[in-house]
Amino acid sequence: MAAQSPAAPRLPVNFSTRVDEVSSRARLARFIRVVVVIAVAIIMLIPVTWMTLTAFKSRPDAVAVPPKIFFQPTLEGFVSLLTDRRQLTTEQIAEEQKRTDLTWIDQLALSRGQVITGPSDYPQRLLNSIIVAGVSTVFSVGLGLLSAYSFSRFSIAGAGDLLFFILSTRMLPPVVVTIPLFLMYRALGIYDTHFGLILLYTVFNLSFSVWLLKGFIDEIPREYEEAALVDGYTRLQAFRKIVLPQSLTGIAATTVFCLIFAWNEYAFALMLSADRARTAPPSIPSVLGTGGIESAAIAAGSLGFLIPVVIVTFALRKYLLRGVTFGAIRQ
Amino acid sequence: MSNVTLQQITKRFRQVTALEDVSFSVNHGEFFVLLGPTGAGKTTTLRIIAGLEKQDAGSVLFDGTPVDGLMPADRDIAFVFQQYSLYPTMTVYDNLAFPLRSPLRKMPEAEIKERVTRAADILRISHLLDRKTARLSGGEMQRVSIGRAIVREPRIYLMDEPLSNLDAKLRESLRVELQHIQKTQSSTILFVTHDQIEALTMSDRIGVLREGRIVQVGTPNDIYDRPADTFVAQLVGSPRINLLPARRDNGTVLVQDSPLHLPAPKTTHAQFLVGIRPEDVKPVPDGAFSGTVALTEPLGVETIVHIRAGGQTLLSIVPGLTDLRIGDEVRYSVAPERLHYFDPEGMRITSS
Structure with a gap:
């Protein structure tokens, strides 16, 4: 702290009063804005919140009328999601209850008259989802980046038609092609393989990623690369050192969109996979299973399904925000 | 000794001809300026020399050797963009070091540091x-881009x-600095x-470019005192x-709609265009011609006087400020030895 000279003003001068913090109209407007935002956020979050609550409910609580907001949380839903169980007879239950080597998981199952016969295939389905969505996203963004760069920088004969052709692959509703695809996949022997799904999702996302990334790369002035070219770099080195760092926002945005599509895709996965490559979306409803709707297990499954995308999106949010406003700001 | 030579370069973009049969050369240690209005093909010329653009005809020579097949990276040139x-x-620092870190050069980091420090100095x-x-001002940015060129000591700087x-202020000071650097390092610059x-x-030397053609190449004096055309x-x-x-x-030349009678050039043309530089129109009390002051533009160090002479208006430039007021009668003389004659097509008539 420097000693204050007598001439220095008594009051600190580093404050200022903003009009919008004083004017009553501005304050009212801001209040209304905040209320609206909170209301919208609550409406958006209700399903997610309800799903999370349901995941921790016991079976009677999950279907209770009127719905219960306060309840005794239990991991029943997760246990039924992650295990295969067998229903026991009354005598068997009594017999089991005498045993002392039961874990808390076994006891939880037993309290519902069931015995655990092994792990369920949900973890495997989730892993399949991660593999298929992850790999296909890497491919569609990687290939998309290269073709977007080419479309943006080189004069390609019929570039407009080619771009339209790429976009047109998106125009057919997926449902229309599922049956022909199913037949082709079976004939090619890639039915129910990771490769088959990765190939399909990559191709499907490619049109989107080429178009989106081309927009981002168009925004990067080509003088940067030309400067690198005369500075003694090859086209590929210039691409890696100059274009790539500058298109990170676009890459992040495209990655998230491609990942969400591949992650959530249901129809193709249902038709083109059975067991080995089956992803999570078509398998969660199958928990519906025998002996009534396992609402808690479905909610737990959906919750687990939600987490990976949320993590990725959250990790990339810094780039995403800039990516969304990218075209609006000119340097 | 010529460093870079262009031989009959022609370049077309679709239907538009950007450069037509352009030939000139830049000598070692020379500051060569390519001058021309927007769209004359100046930038295209630079880009062809750099190898960023491929010409349709003609060739580029470095020290007499064609380099048309070389990639930009292999041409050893530096480009300063607008x-x-x-x-x-x-x-x-990384910007300045970038050209030196090129895999082509494999320069040790210590030497890079030394060179960057020197250029920055x-x-x-x-x-x-x-x-x-991103945090630099415009002048600082342009200094850095010039710096990125001079760290390398290339064959030629293309600017x-x-x-x-x-x-304006910054432009003036950078202009002086650039000239100073060029003279002290005796580097070759092609400046657009x-x-x-x-x-x-x-x-x-200056090369004047108009609509993709070289109109005149010469020293600043040549260009100013003996312009090849209008x-x-x-x-x-x-x-x-x-x-x-x-x-x-x-036997004399009569300027249309004006009292001006000027000595005629020794040619057979009947119609002319006469060019008179403003500094050669001098308001003097015993001037041969008379007119009225239509407008004055005082610029401090000099004043531009618009003199109405018959149907024509002559611009005259006088040192300092002037007492002349709009509407004043003024007598003026025209330096007869400094007149420029052009034929009706605009080409210079060499009178003697």
Whole structure:
């Protein structure tokens, strides 16, 4: 702290009063804005919140009328999601209850008259989802980046038609092609393989990623690369050192969109996979299973399904925000 | 000794011809300015020399050897762009070091550091080395891009209007610095501009480009005192040259709609265009001609006087401020030995 000279003003001068913090109209407007935002956020979050609550409910609580907001949380839903169980007879239950080597998981199952016969295939389905969505996203963004760069920088004969052709692959509703695809996949022997799904999702996302990334790369002035070219770099080195760092926002945005599509895709996965490559979306409803709707297990499954995308999106949010406003700001 | 030679370069973009049969050469240690209005093909010429663009015909020679097949990286040239040439994701230091870190050169990091420090010293940007380039002012950015060129000591510097995005003060000081660097390092520069003052002040030689053709190549004096045609005459000089239609009349030249009678050139043309530089129109009490003052533009160090003479208006430039007022009668003389004659097509008539 420097000693204050007598001439220095008594009051600190580093404050200022903003009009919008004083004017009553501005304050009212801001209040209304905040209320609206909170209301919208609550409406958006209700399903997610309800799903999370349901995941921790016991079976009677999950279907209770009127719905219960306060309840005794239990991991029943997760246990039924992650295990295969067998229903026991009354005598068997009594017999089991005498045993002392039961874990808390076994006891939880037993309290519902069931015995655990092994792990369920949900973890495997989730892993399949991660593999298929992850790999296909890497491919569609990687290939998309290269073709977007080419479309943006080189004069390609019929570039407009080619771009339209790429976009047109998106125009057919997926449902229309599922049956022909199913037949082709079976004939090619890639039915129910990771490769088959990765190939399909990559191709499907490619049109989107080429178009989106081309927009981002168009925004990067080509003088940067030309400067690198005369500075003694090859086209590929210039691409890696100059274009790539500058298109990170676009890459992040495209990655998230491609990942969400591949992650959530249901129809193709249902038709083109059975067991080995089956992803999570078509398998969660199958928990519906025998002996009534396992609402808690479905909610737990959906919750687990939600987490990976949320993590990725959250990790990339810094780039995403800039990516969304990218075209609006000119340097 | 010629460093870079262009031989009959022609370049077309679809239907548009950007360059037509362009030939000139830049000598070692020379400051060569390519001058021309927007769209004349100046930038295209630079880009062809750099290898960023491929010509349709003709060839580029470095020390007499064609380099048409070489990639930009292999041509050992430095390019200073008008804008956008600094990498926004890097610091100033990394920007300056970037050309030296090229895999082509494999320069040890210690030497890179030494060279970057030296270049930063010359351009007085040493205090900026740690900054991100987005935080720099326009002048600082352009210094850094010039720095990125001089760290390398290339065969030739190609500069594409590097000063035109700067404000007037900064442009003046960078102009001086650039000239100073060029003279002290005796480097070869091919500088592109549409600004005739930059061309006249900095260059050893000027090439004037118009609609993709070279109109004239010469020293600043050649260009100013012996313009090859009316286009060049009007392009250089501020305020611009007085260009008046005239015809031969009894051994003299009579300027249309005016009392001006001037000595005739020794040619057979009946119709002319007479060019008179404003500084050659001198308001003097015993001047041969008379007119009225239509307007004065005082610029401090000099004043532009618009003199109405019959149907024509002559621009005259007088040193300092003037007492002349609008509407005043004024007598003036025209320096007869400094007149420029052009034929009706605009080509210079060499009178003697």
